[in-house]
Amino acid sequence: MTQLLAARKGEITKAMARIADREGVEPEFVRRGVAAGTIVIPANINHQALDPQGIGKGLRTKVNANIGTSPRFPDTGQELLKLRAALEAGADTVMDLSTGGDLNALRRQTLAESRVPVGTVPIYQAAVEALENRDSIVALTADGLFEIIERQAADGVDFVTVHCGVTLESVERLRRQGRVTDVVSRGGCFIVGWMLHHGLDNPLYKEFDRLLDICLRYDVTLSLGDGLRPGCLADATDRAQLQELIILGELVDRARDLGVQVMVEGPGHVPLDQVAANVALQKSLCREAPFYVLGPLVTDVAPGYDHIVSAIGGAIAATAGADFLCYVTPAEHLGLPTVEDVREGIIAARIAGHAADIVKGIRGAREWDLTMAQARKALDWDRQLSLAIDPEKARRLREERNPAGIRECTMCGEFCAMRLVSDFLGTTKGSC
C-alpha cells in the first residue's frame, strides 16, 4: 500500500511519524497532507537504507542534488564521491542521472549508500540501452522503456522523473509558438525525437496507467517532468510550457485517483518577476501538488555562477510556495560538476530554501537565525561557526583571514561595532 493510500485510510505510517518528529509538526498534520496530495513521501518499499523525507506544504523546503556519469566521464567512483559530498553538505534527496558506464551498478550502490530518497530519470537509461543495443535512441520501444522503469522501481528508486506531458498536442503548441532554445530537457528531447520519428504519441502519456501500476506496487513517487521547460528567459512562461503544465495537472488527478504519490517539476529559466506567477500557476493547475523547481535561473548570462543565479530564483520560488529545489552547480551550462561544485551547489540551494522557510513560518527556521544573531552579539565565535550552514567553510575562512586568533573579526579590529556599543549602551544581551 502506498503512503497516499495509507493516509487516506487514516493510518499514520512509520514514515509519517518519523517525518513529523524531524519537522516538529504533528503526525496527523503529515498524514492529512499526504492524504490531500500536498505532501509526498518518496519511499520505495525496496529502499532498505532509507530514512524517509517529506516534501510539500508546511514542511521545510527540500534540496535535491543531481549526480551521475556521462558518456565522456563514466567513472562511477567519482560519482560516489559526489554522492557522499552531497549527503555531507545536507542534500535532502539525490538523483542519479547517469548516462555512462555501468548504470545498474551505480544506481544500486547509490541506493545502498543513501539514507535520503533517490530519484532517477528512467528515459536516460532507456536511451543509452537503445543506443548501445540497437544503435539509435529512436529504436527505443514502449516495452523497453517500461521494463527499465520496472527494473529501477524494483531496485528501490523512490521517485522518477517522467516527461508525460510531452505529447503530440504540446509539441504542436511548441511548433506554433516558436522558441529561441526549443527543448532543453534531455528527457524531453529524447521523447520529442522519438515521437516525431515514429509519428506516435508519448508512451508515458498514452500508457500512463502502466506507469501508475508500477508506482503503486513499489510506492514510487511520480515527479512529472517539464520536458518543454524554457531554456532561456526569452522562452519563459510561453504557450508550450503552459500547455504541458495543463496536461500534467490532469495527470496529477489520475495519479492521485489511483493512490500514486505525485509531484510536478517546474522551470528553468524565468525572469525574476515571473517566478512567483509560475508557482501560483502550478499550484492552481496541479491542485497544490508539491512543486519541484530547477532554479529558476533569473538570468542566462552567468555561467560559472549559476548556483547564485538559482539561489535568487529558488528563494523567490520557495517563498511563493515551491516545496523542493533542485540544486544547480557552478558548472551548469559548462560541464559536469566536480565534488566541490556539488558542495557549493547544495549550500546555495539550502540558503535559498532556508531564506524562504523563515518567511513561510517553518518551525525552527527563524529560531536558527535568532540563535546566530545572539552568538554574534556575544562575539561567541565557536557558536557562530558551529551554527553556520557550512561550519567547515566558515571555520576555514575565519582561520585564514584571522591568523592571530583575535576575538573580533579582522574587518573592524579594535573598532568592532558590537563591542563599542556594548561598552557604551550596556544593552547587550550576550555581553562580551
Place this chain on the structure above:
Amino acid sequence: MTQLLAARKGEITKAMARIADREGVEPEFVRRGVAAGTIVIPANINHQALDPQGIGKGLRTKVNANIGTSPRFPDTGQELLKLRAALEAGADTVMDLSTGGDLNALRRQTLAESRVPVGTVPIYQAAVEALENRDSIVALTADGLFEIIERQAADGVDFVTVHCGVTLESVERLRRQGRVTDVVSRGGCFIVGWMLHHGLDNPLYKEFDRLLDICLRYDVTLSLGDGLRPGCLADATDRAQLQELIILGELVDRARDLGVQVMVEGPGHVPLDQVAANVALQKSLCREAPFYVLGPLVTDVAPGYDHIVSAIGGAIAATAGADFLCYVTPAEHLGLPTVEDVREGIIAARIAGHAADIVKGIRGAREWDLTMAQARKALDWDRQLSLAIDPEKARRLREERNPAGIRECTMCGEFCAMRLVSDFLGTTKGSC
C-alpha cells in the same frame, strides 16, 4: 556648481552626456533625473581620473565594492590589488573604508587609479586620528570631523557616507525598542558612543549645513548612512530603523534645497518578505532619492556564503527599485576579504543587479540574455564564454571540465538535448 544645480538650470553637463551615452538614454532624461534628485552623479570636481557614473531611476543598477585596510591588516599594497581586481571585475564605484596604515596616502592613490567614483566614510579616519592623537574615539571634536571631511573632499572623494540620522531622538527610540544586535554600523557606533559620552547630539545632524557647504564646494554627493540598520533578521524594519529613515528623509529635502546631490543607504539584514517593503518605504519617505543597499541579507546563518545571501536580497531590492548595491563578500562576518573574495562579491552583486535590470526594462539587459541564449542554441562556445558575466571564470571552468574540447558540454555528451532537437525539429535558428 554641482551637477544638481546645473541640471536645475537646464544645463546638460559633460558628465550627463557621457552617462546618457553609456546607458543608451537621452541626455535630457539624465538631466531631468538629476534635477529631480532621482539620479545622482557622484563627481567631485577634483577627481581627475573620473569617468562619471550615474546612479538612480531608469539607469542600470550599480555595484559598489568596499576596499580598505584595518588596524590588523594595514598593508595598502594589498588593498590596491583589491582595487584593481574590483575595477577589472566590473565594480561601478569603490569605497575606501580604511582604518589602518597611512589613510591619506591610500585614499589619494585610490583616487588616482579610479576611473569610477570613489566613496569614503570620513568618521572612520576621524575616529582613527582621535584614537592616535588623543587616545580615545570619544575625544573626537566636531571641528576635527569636519576638517577631515573637507580634507577628503579636497582630495576628490566623490561621495561620503555620513550617519546624520543617528540622533538623540533615534537613539532614544532604539533604547525603547530593544534589539538583539543593537548597532552594527561601525560609523553609527562611533557616533552613538560619542553622543552618549558627551550628552550632545550628533554634529553631522546638528551642523548639517556645514556638511552641505563642503559638498557644495566640491560637488560631493551625500550618501546618508543608516547607522541604526538592523544587524540581524529579528531586528529588521523596527521603530529605530524607521525613525532614522524619517530623519534622513527630512535631510534629503534640505540637501536638495541647497543643491547638494544626495542618496540614502539601507539595510542590512532583512527577511525576504520585507525587502520590497523596505524599498517602498525609502522611496516614499525620501522622495525617490537613489537607494543604496547593503545586501539585504535574507538570512543570518550563512557566513562564508554571504555574497549569495546578498545576491538574493539585492536582486529583490533592485527589482523593487533599489538603485545601487553594495557588494558583500564571502568573508563578510568572518574577516577582511581577499582579492578573490572581492571578485566573487562583485560578480554576485552584478548578477543581482542584472537580474533586476531585465525586469526593470533597463536598456540592453534583456538583449544580453537573448544573445547568450542564441549562442547556446548555436553551441557557439566562444561567443557564450565571451558573453559571460565573468568570461575568465567561465572559460576556466569550461576548460577544466571539458579537457577534450568536444563541442557539446560534457553534461550531456552525445545526448546533447539541443543537438537532438535541432536534428529532429529543424527549428533551430543558429544551426549546429
